[in-house]
Amino acid sequence: MARVRGPFDTALPPVAGWLIPVLSVMAGSLLTLIPWIASFPVLPPFGLLLLLGWRLGRPNALPIWSALPLGMFDDLFSGQPFGSAIFLWSVSALIIDLLEQRLVSRDFRQDWLLAAAAIAVCIIIGRLAAAPIEARVDIAIGLQIIVSIMLYPLTATLCAMLNRERTLV
């Protein structure tokens, strides 16, 4: 009978412990492989959404430095200038960690707010780094930010479901 691992059970097997979170974030980054030629930025950054889902929902699943290699993987497929996801993802992870140390209580809406701020900052700074100021992408970027923020609960739920799989005894 499968049940969720409790505090007195044996430790997680190391591979299942980190492989599921890592593979899920990488799969999110690989969504740009879908056969579709977009004419403006529409696809939400699913890699970032899943990383935030893991870091905010299950902080022990991925170490904080994992934002570096996962960001590099995302940079290989996103089309943004190389280094932008490594930089933005690791800085978001660090800032979220700093803020969480000062927060007293925890609930999902607070996580959502933190994720929303991280998503907006990452997309806006990514846009400034990738395209010249006069490019008319701001409306599309705004829509992309809104859609991504609305999708965060979904990816957080996905992380929770995957975490359940991960921690079953």
Place this chain on the structure above:
Amino acid sequence: MAAREGSRNRSPGFSRRAQYGLFLGYVATVAGAVVAGVILLVSTFDPRTFTSLRTVAAELTTPVASAASFISSNIRMIPNTVGDYFALKQRNEGLRKQIENDLALTQRARALNYENQRLKQLLNLQERSSSVVVAARLVSSSASSTRRYAMLNAGSRQGVGDGQPVRGPIGLIGRIVETGPNTARVLLLTDPESIVPVRRARDGVPAIIAGRGDGTLEVRSVNATNVEFQPGELLVTSGIGGIFFPNVPVARIISRSRDLATARPLSPPDTLDLALVEAAYLPIPDNDAKPR
């Protein structure tokens, strides 16, 4: 012993090993972020710096994207095929009528073409003709990014090289910017950093088409005089700059304005269509070939 799931790992207890591990994690992340900032600056100023990494990644994943594109294009073709079958007879009649109507026009065009060739011979004009390098498919794009790139499932093994223009069945799509053995990255017309020299098909007024990033194009007149653009006007490549062959249709104006107009690309690139890679019009000579 792993830490309890769902709890913070911030107070690792008295274990020195856990304390150092946590501390080193933060140090590594901060250092990595600083290095990444430098990498980002470098790649903003010179986007070609990390081409090889991206190319390797594309080589590994583009077969997956190609397969996905193949499957989805076949599925999307089903409704069309069914519709075609039933509309065939009607369409046949319509086409026959159209051929009859166009006959006079074709004859005239043939005569003009013949005359044109004779005049060119008289002038002793040298013409370079466009040559298709390979026909391939665009299989995926940078849908989450501010930049507009597409992946082509053909590369240097098929003769594709940096700077070659890519055109669709109707009009220009973009040009190759990065090439791997079996894949290439195409900078689409709509990318904010894409620029194509064009001229108005009607009277040859020169202009420049720049991408805006939102699917439309900006048309800037090059002439000093006031040029008025009307909706529906066709813009074709002018051949200036040596990359794009002249007279390839590029875009159509969508709003009336002076000197600075908005246009829409003629062929919104689609994974369904074939993309033709052509040799560059006048390729840039190699550095070695430069006179000393």
